[in-house]
């Protein structure tokens with residue numbers, strides 16, 4: 001289903017686990033900061049709306065989306081009690097193929113963290129053709145991908161908790 005046919009911020013709280021006991025890490029890229037800050041706010045607000053506690057949310061910033069990989073890895077090594085991590089980035093097509101390499105590298109790197117480590121890392125990285133597409137998906141007409149990512153983080157934290165018993 002294309003984003004254009006759904007609202008990224010829509011969720012039914014009755015279907016979401018309570019987030020009160022979960023601790024979240026959020027790594028935020030500083031490229032396209034208005035976009036990434038909008039997604040951070042969406043994620044932060046959604047976690048609190050679902051019962052999360054602001055003191056249980058830690059935020060680190062990194063220079064660009066490529067650095068989300070290392071930032072998430074080091075966050076896992078620095079905090080042994082996190083239940084899920086959300087990485088937030090906005091990659092927008094420029095004149096060259098750099099967009100392709102950054103997007104592929106970040107997707108593969110975050111995938112690898114999920115494969116090799118025990119903390120779910122949620123991929124909240126917009127890969128847009130234009131700034132308007134990014135605006136539309138970070139609190140604009142298509143909702144907020146940060147909210148969608150927060151819901152995924154809560155659900156995966158619960159899955160990880162349930163899997164231990």
Ligand SMILES: Nc1c(NC[C@H](O)[C@H](O)[C@H](O)CO)[nH]c(=O)[nH]c1=O
Pocket residue numbers: 029031032063064065066067089090091092093102
């Ligand atoms: N063009 C964008 C970048 N490029 C920077 C890379 O992510 C990286 O920081 C650099 O190559 C140094 O390693 N990053 C974004 O997040 N968004 C872009 O649109």
Ligand SMILES: CC(=O)[C@@H](O)COP(=O)(O)O
Pocket residue numbers: 091092093094095096097098099100102
């Ligand atoms: C995704 C990028 O790195 C890109 O925005 C950089 O722009 P350009 O391809 O024009 O150098």
